[in-house]
Amino acid sequence: MKKKEIKILVVIAVIAVVGIIAMQFFPKKSTDPNLTPTEKPKGEWVAIIHKNEVAQWFDSGVDGEYTVKGDYGEMVVEVKDGRWHVGSVECPNHTCEQMGWDDGSSFMPITCIPNNIMIGTSEWVENYLSNE
Amino acid sequence: MNNKTKRFTYLALLSAMAITLNLIETATIPPMFGVFRIGLANIIALITIQVLGVKEMIIVNVMRVMIGNLMSGRIFGSSFWISFGGVLLSSIVLCIMHKLKASLMFTSVMSSIAHSIGQVCVVAFFYMTGYIAVILPYFLLLSIPTGLFTGFIAKIASERVNPLKK
Numbered sequence: 001m002k003k004k005e006i007k008i009l010v011v012i013a014v015i016a017v018v019g020i021i022a023m024q025f026f027p028k029k030s031t032d033p034n035l036t037p038t039e040k041p042k043g044e045w046v047a048i049i050h051k052n053e054v055a056q057w058f059d060s061g062v063d064g065e066y067t068v069k070g071d072y073g074e075m076v077v078e079v080k081d082g083r084w085h086v087g088s089v090e091c092p093n094h095t096c097e098q099m100g101w102d103d104g105s106s107f108m109p110i111t112c113i114p115n116n117i118m119i120g121t122s123e124w125v126e127n128y129l130s131n132e
Numbered sequence: 133m134n135n136k137t138k139r140f141t142y143l144a145l146l147s148a149m150a151i152t153l154n155l156i157e158t159a160t161i162p163p164m165f166g167v168f169r170i171g172l173a174n175i176i177a178l179i180t181i182q183v184l185g186v187k188e189m190i191i192v193n194v195m196r197v198m199i200g201n202l203m204s205g206r207i208f209g210s211s212f213w214i215s216f217g218g219v220l221l222s223s224i225v226l227c228i229m230h231k232l233k234a235s236l237m238f239t240s241v242m243s244s245i246a247h248s249i250g251q252v253c254v255v256a257f258f259y260m261t262g263y264i265a266v267i268l269p270y271f272l273l274l275s276i277p278t279g280l281f282t283g284f285i286a287k288i289a290s291e292r293v294n295p296l297k298k
Contacts, residue, residue: 001235001237001238002234002235005234005237005238008238009238009241012245012272012276013272013273013276015269015272016270016272017269017273018269019268019269019272020269020270020273023269
């Protein structure tokens with residue numbers, strides 16, 4: 001092999017190594033909204049599902065309020081101290097509001113049938129969506 | 133044997149060897165990291181371009197993909213188009229390297245790299261996603277030792293095949 005060819009191969013190898021190292025610093029962000037976010041949460045990842053699609057992911061360790069639009073109207077989910085509940089909802093029966101606070105340990109996720117919305121942990125979401 | 137018959141016989145033998153090597157590699161050597169193959173059939177493409185020329189190398193490569201996939205029952209399936217993309221780009225690079233009179237080892241590495249890039253392009257087109265390109269740096273890195281290996285084998289084999297031409 002000529003010297004020039006060896007140099008080209010070395011350059012290609014260096015480019016490849018730099019590319020591999022660069023990828024370790026810039027991990028790929030998930031583009032599928034149904035997949036659990038790759039970032040490490042303070043609490044755990046919880047999803048608000050509307051029509052079998054994740055409408056919103058939130059970290060249960062970060063207090064906040066999330067508004068999503070359902071089939072009937074809007075739903076406001078409140079997150080506080082690692083737990084979440086439906087703060088207000090536009091629907092005829094308000095059952096989901098009465099389901100109270102959830103921390104992922106309850107038997108079934110918070111569900112609003114008129115709005116076709118469910119709120120569950122990432123583990124539950126992955127099981128639920130893979131069976132749909 | 134006249135020259136035309138001799139060339140035709142060589143072409144048939146080399147095509148058969150390329151198909152056999154391709155099938156043996158698929159059946160016996162598991163791909164590295166689940167996706168990367170050494171590309172033993174590339175040895176035959178390198179010998180063909182050395183012994184017979186560019187046109188014959190293209191014929192051998194096309195025969196290898198067509199008949200190889202036909203025999204393994206994958207003709208016109210996704211894996212066929214992926215191999216076809218790889219072979220197409222590696223053949224183009226082989227032609228360019230032959231014109232530039234590059235060494236066999238370097239030609240082999242460049243063809244191996246082109247094969248990987250061709251396959252990644254077809255996969256990206258099939259799945260309509262450019263994210264598959266993240267695998268390219270790994271392929272580039274692996275293509276260098278495998279290309280050197282196939283180039284080395286092709287060099288030894290060419291030295292033994294060339295005297296038979298006369």
